[in-house]
Amino acid sequence: MGQSPSGDLTGPRVRVWDLPTRLVHWSIAALVPFSWWSAHAGHLPWHRLSGYTILGLVVFRLIWGVAGSSSARFTRFLRGPASVIAYVRGGGERLMGHNPLGGWSVAAMLGALLLQIGLGLFCVDEDGFEGGPLSKFLDFDTARAVAKIHHLTFYLLLALIVLHMGAIAFHGLRGRNLTGPMITGEAPAAPSGPAPRIAPAWRIAPAALAAAALAWLVAHGLRW
Amino acid sequence: MPRLNGRFAAVGVVGALLAGATLAASLSGADAAKARMGHMKALGAAAKALGDQIKSGAPDKAIVKAEAAKIAAAAQAIPTWFPPGSGPESGAKTQARPIVWTDPADFTARRDKLAAAVATLNTAAAAGDMAGVTVAFHPTLAACKGCHDKFKAPDKI
Numbered sequence: 001m002g003q004s005p006s007g008d009l010t011g012p013r014v015r016v017w018d019l020p021t022r023l024v025h026w027s028i029a030a031l032v033p034f035s036w037w038s039a040h041a042g043h044l045p046w047h048r049l050s051g052y053t054i055l056g057l058v059v060f061r062l063i064w065g066v067a068g069s070s071s072a073r074f075t076r077f078l079r080g081p082a083s084v085i086a087y088v089r090g091g092g093e094r095l096m097g098h099n100p101l102g103g104w105s106v107a108a109m110l111g112a113l114l115l116q117i118g119l120g121l122f123c124v125d126e127d128g129f130e131g132g133p134l135s136k137f138l139d140f141d142t143a144r145a146v147a148k149i150h151h152l153t154f155y156l157l158l159a160l161i162v163l164h165m166g167a168i169a170f171h172g173l174r175g176r177n178l179t180g181p182m183i184t185g186e187a188p189a190a191p192s193g194p195a196p197r198i199a200p201a202w203r204i205a206p207a208a209l210a211a212a213a214l215a216w217l218v219a220h221g222l223r224w
Numbered sequence: 225m226p227r228l229n230g231r232f233a234a235v236g237v238v239g240a241l242l243a244g245a246t247l248a249a250s251l252s253g254a255d256a257a258k259a260r261m262g263h264m265k266a267l268g269a270a271a272k273a274l275g276d277q278i279k280s281g282a283p284d285k286a287i288v289k290a291e292a293a294k295i296a297a298a299a300q301a302i303p304t305w306f307p308p309g310s311g312p313e314s315g316a317k318t319q320a321r322p323i324v325w326t327d328p329a330d331f332t333a334r335r336d337k338l339a340a341a342v343a344t345l346n347t348a349a350a351a352g353d354m355a356g357v358t359v360a361f362h363p364t365l366a367a368c369k370g371c372h373d374k375f376k377a378p379d380k381i
Binding site (some may be wrong): 141 | 265267269272273275276279363368369376377
């Protein structure tokens with residue numbers, strides 16, 4: 001196994017990202033801009049549908065973060081402050097999958113998505129009709145205030161996304177292609193530790209079902 | 225020299241009177257704008273309350289009747305909410321566009337559309353006809369949007 005000038009390993013490739021993780025990533029990447037556009041173009045029913053779908057994807061990701069492949073598990077990539085600092089200083093261990101800083105950015109983005117969706121559920125528009133399925137629990141003035149906050153928190157999400165893309169570009173400039181592995185699932189093996197354990201496929205269905213059921217319940221205003 | 229002073233004094237007094245009158249007019253314009261915003265919020269609350277009832281699938285007839293009546297009354301009052309001078313020029317933070325006053329024919333036409341739609345809605349609500357209310361609700365809502373699309377500036381966020 002040789003080493004490229006950037007210090008990256010060339011040689012055998014291993015599966016780092018499983019299919020569900022990759023599908024969730026790219027689906028969210030497509031649906032967030034669609035959510036933004038549909039709201040701005042006044043297509044509120046599509047905006048809601050997009051939001052419910054992202055909710056299902058995020059909930060699935062949270063379940064998968066507990067029950068999925070090891071590279072997807074939060075216990076694997078959420079590290080303490082010492083590891084994060086060590087990584088930033090350059091001496092951190094080379095893991096396959098999210099590095100300590102990237103791991104926390106994933107958590108932040110998932111959190112920001114949940115916040116954005118959570119607020120959206122309670123919004124209502126200026127005419128008092130178009131809104132989230134849980135806006136019925138709030139009075140008009142409060143739901144309008146939530147709508148304004150929902151508009152503002154989008155910028156938090158956007159900032160995290162821009163940082164995320166900046167980080168990917170930064171790694172790309174240093175010879176470390178991170179986009180390819182998130183598409184193909186495969187990356188060069190790293191010196192430290194074994195390849196990630198890929199979760200058995202049967203786990204996808206119950207996780208997806210649970211996530212879809214929750215999203216459906218929320219979409220129907222918590223009535224069934 | 226005394227005549228020159230007198231003329232300046234006269235101009236000064238007239239100027240002060242004009243400024244005062246303009247200030248008073250724009251102050252009451254700003255008051256009207258603020259009052260209008262309160263009315264519109266109340267109208268939005270009524271629309272939401274009515275919409276929530278319809279969306280629930282089991283509307284409370286008493287609430288529907290009350291909220292529909294509020295919207296009908298508001299539709300009648302809307303022209304009085306827009307006195308001249310109560311637009312952005314009043315200094316108040318209003319989203320009413322100047323075109324309200326430069327295109328009064330269309331403003332009246334769109335308001336009339338609301339009045340007609342809500343009349344049907346209100347009749348059905350008063351009679352306890354929930355099916356009729358549901359049918360009449362969407363043209364009413366569309367009429368709200370119809371005015372706002374042209375005459376209300378979007379929220380700045």
